[in-house]
Amino acid sequence: MKALSIWSQAPGATEPETPVFVRVQLVREAQSPYGSARLRDSLDAGDMAAQLIGDAPREVFLAFLLDTKHRINAIHRVSEGRIDSCPAGPREVFQAAIIANARCLILAHNHPSGDPEPSARDLAITRRLCAAGRLLGIGVLDHLVIGQGRNVTLRGRRPELEWGDLPSEDVGEGREAAHSTLASWRRAGPGAA
Numbered sequence: 374m375k376a377l378s379i380w381s382q383a384p385g386a387t388e389p390e391t392p393v394f395v396r397v398q399l400v401r402e403a404q405s406p407y408g409s410a411r412l413r414d415s416l417d418a419g420d421m422a423a424q425l426i427g428d429a430p431r432e433v434f435l436a437f438l439l440d441t442k443h444r445i446n447a448i449h450r451v452s453e454g455r456i457d458s459c460p461a462g463p464r465e466v467f468q469a470a471i472i473a474n475a476r477c478l479i480l481a482h483n484h485p486s487g488d489p490e491p492s493a494r495d496l497a498i499t500r501r502l503c504a505a506g507r508l509l510g511i512g513v514l515d516h517l518v519i520g521q522g523r524n525v526t527l528r529g530r531r532p533e534l535e536w537g538d539l540p541s542e543d544v545g546e547g548r549e550a551a552h553s554t555l556a557s558w559r560r561a562g563p564g565a566a
């Protein structure tokens with residue numbers, strides 16, 4: 374009896390004799406200078422992102438991968454782009470989030486021009502990533518644009534986007550802290566970070 378295969382076949386291609394089994398594993402490249410710091414609001418994330426990518430000559434896209442109590446599991450450098458753009462699709466962002474067992478995340482990227490005003494492309498990427506996060510159950514809490522001496526929180530500017538929150542079925546001692554953190558994100562208001 375021949376085993377069923379999930380291999381996609383091109384015309385004329387032959388199927389491998391045996392399937393390949395893989396294991397996906399998280400590799401921690403370096404110890405974070407922030408340890409497992411708990412992010413209280415967008416100000417904390419903006420400060421960290423500014424230290425990490427604020428002076429970069431090209432756009433760099435980061436994802437802060439957080440647990441249920443908003444402690445940093447990992448900081449993922451999603452991609453590095455050009456002076457005026459940086460690719461960041463759902464596959465690149467959420468692959469690391471899933472492996473790191475993240476419950477939610479905060480996105481950040483810099484504008485090397487120093488002007489942190491979000492572009493139409495920034496908004497489109499944010500909408501797409503929020504939708505992917507809802508589908509995967511990994512909430513996008515905010516997307517920060519880092520400029521020279523000033524950061525912009527898209528959650529503050531665009532509260533109508535369907536930002537991630539911890540679902541109401543989550544219970545436990547971290548729930549109240551998580552909801553107070555989300556409240557502080559909402560209070561941050563337009564342009565704050």
